[in-house]
Amino acid sequence: xxxxTQAQTEISVVEKEDxxxxxxxxxxxxxxxxxxYKQPPSGELVFLIRRNSFDEQNEIxxxxxxxFQKSTSSFNFTITASQVVDSAVYFCALSEExxxxxxxxxxxxxxxxx
Amino acid sequence: KAGVTxxxxxxxxxxxxxxxxxxxxxxxxxxxxxxxxxxxxxxxFLFEYFSETQRNKGNFPGRFSGRQFxxxxxxxxxxxxxxxxxxxxxxxxxxGQVGVYEQYFGPGTRLTVT
Numbered sequence: 001x002x003x004x005t006q007a008q009t010e011i012s013v014v015e016k017e018d019x020x021x022x023x024x025x026x027x028x029x030x031x032x033x034x035x036x037y038k039q040p041p042s043g044e045l046v047f048l049i050r051r052n053s054f055d056e057q058n059e060i061x062x063x064x065x066x067x068f069q070k071s072t073s074s075f076n077f078t079i080t081a082s083q084v085v086d087s088a089v090y091f092c093a094l095s096e097e098x099x100x101x102x103x104x105x106x107x108x109x110x111x112x113x114x
Numbered sequence: 115k116a117g118v119t120x121x122x123x124x125x126x127x128x129x130x131x132x133x134x135x136x137x138x139x140x141x142x143x144x145x146x147x148x149x150x151x152x153x154x155x156x157x158x159f160l161f162e163y164f165s166e167t168q169r170n171k172g173n174f175p176g177r178f179s180g181r182q183f184x185x186x187x188x189x190x191x192x193x194x195x196x197x198x199x200x201x202x203x204x205x206x207x208x209x210g211q212v213g214v215y216e217q218y219f220g221p222g223t224r225l226t227v228t
Contacts, residue, residue, distance in 0.1 A: 047216050
């Protein structure tokens with residue numbers, strides 16, 4: 001069965017600190033898709049990144065970076081030099097079928113103080 | 115391009131009533147998915163519609179139903195409301211095309227059942 005675990009419930013950091021959000025997933029499929037979404041206080045889920053199971057290349061986009069490791073079934077997300085505007089709930093999600101039925105983790109609440 | 119819109123944004127209903135929520139996807143998107151978000155269960159997949167057909171369904175009772183119209187707009191209906199149905203209901207749209215997997219979410223409808 002599919003499962004996504006975000007062990008960190010809440011993280012608090014001070015501005016400019018680096019922070020890594022952990023995500024561990026379980027699936028029996030060889031083809032699957034991993035996502036990170038951000039949910040600010042307004043409530044709308046904002047898409048951040050998608051990774052395919054056959055593409056382990058890590059990515060950096062501005063202050064964001066992602067580390068995908070199939071050997072440990074992990075898809076971690078790092079924010080460099082955090083800012084107050086990064087405060088939100090971050091969700092990791094898994095899909096075994098293209099574009100449908102996202103399975104979400106419980107989310108990690110990130111609080112960045114100035 | 116306009117984003118995903120959901121109406122109404124807030125709703126208060128009484129136990130035993132029924133409710134209909136509406137979602138208009140991004141122009142050109144043919145897939146609409148619905149999710150329920152509660153503090154206890156987190157984000158859970160309800161169902162997905164593509165070209166007016168239900169393509170995937172989550173593990174929810176038959177009281178939860180949906181449909182999609184020819185213009186890709188979708189409605190979700192919950193009959194015989196229970197207190198546990200109080201939640202944020204999120205709609206997500208995607209192109210539905212093979213190779214395109216990102217889902218874009220609307221602001222949600224917050225349903226309160228009293």
